[in-house]
Amino acid sequence: DTAVSQTPKYLVTQMGNDKSIKCEQNLGHDTMYWYKQDSKKFLKIMFSYNNKELIINETVPNRFSPKSPDKAHLNLHINSLELGDSAVYFCASSQAFGGANEKLFFGSGTQLSVL
Amino acid sequence: DQQVKQNSPSLSVQEGRISILNCDYTNSMFDYFLWYKKYPAEGPTFLISISSIKDKNEDGRFTVFLNKSAKHLSLHIVPSQPGDSAVYFCAASRINNFNKFYFGSGTKLNVKP
Numbered sequence: 015d016t017a018v019s020q021t022p023k024y025l026v027t028q029m030g031n032d033k034s035i036k037c038e039q040n041l042g043h044d045t046m047y048w049y050k051q052d053s054k055k056f057l058k059i060m061f062s063y064n065n066k067e068l069i070i071n072e073t074v075p076n077r078f079s080p081k082s083p084d085k086a087h088l089n090l091h092i093n094s095l096e097l098g099d100s101a102v103y104f105c106a107s108s109q110a111f112g113g114a115n116e117k118l119f120f121g122s123g124t125q126l127s128v129l
Numbered sequence: 130d131q132q133v134k135q136n137s138p139s140l141s142v143q144e145g146r147i148s149i150l151n152c153d154y155t156n157s158m159f160d161y162f163l164w165y166k167k168y169p170a171e172g173p174t175f176l177i178s179i180s181s182i183k184d185k186n187e188d189g190r191f192t193v194f195l196n197k198s199a200k201h202l203s204l205h206i207v208p209s210q211p212g213d214s215a216v217y218f219c220a221a222s223r224i225n226n227f228n229k230f231y232f233g234s235g236t237k238l239n240v241k242p
Binding site: 018045047049054055056057058059062070104106108110111115116117118119120121122123 | 175232
C-alpha cells in the first residue's frame, strides 16, 4: 500500500535511447514533483505539477518532458539519453504547493544508468 | 551554486549518545526548514520541520535548532539508536514559494551498538 510509487526501480539503457519513468501517488495530494539526485548526492528539483498544471520547471534540458495525465500521476520521459543523465530520480508529492507546514512524500527512486 | 550545505558527509556515534547533524544555508529569504531521513534503496522520509519564527522544535528524541543570524540549523537526536543509522538531508524553502525545496547533500549517520 505504497503512498508514492515509481517504476521502474532500476533502468539500464544505452546512450541515445528514449525512456520513461512512471510515478503514482495514492495520498490524494494535489502537487507532484520530480527530483534528481546527482553524483554529489544533492537532491535538485526538476519539475512540479499542481492539478496537472506545470508549476516549476527548473533549468532542465528539453529532452526531459514531464506528463501529468491526472493529479495522481506524473511521468517523466527522457529523449536521447546521455551519460550525464545517469542519476537517481525521485518522484514526490505534497498536499498543496506552498503553504506553511508543507512536506514532501517521496517515492523510493529510480536508478538510471546510461551506458 | 548550492544554497544548502551539509559539510559533514558522515558521522559516527555510540548508541545512547547524542547525534548532532549540521546544516548551513546561504539564502536569507529561506523561512522554512525540514529534515529528512533516508534508508538505502528507499526515498527520503520527513522527520521534523521548523519555521523561521521559531528557534527550536522538538518531536520526541528529535530536536531541530535554527540560528537565523548564522544561517545554520542542526538536528539533535537523543538518545541515538542503531535504527537511526541512515542518511539525513536538510532542506530549505520560502513559504508560499511553490514548495521549491533546496536540499543539502546529506550526512550519513552510523549509530554503533
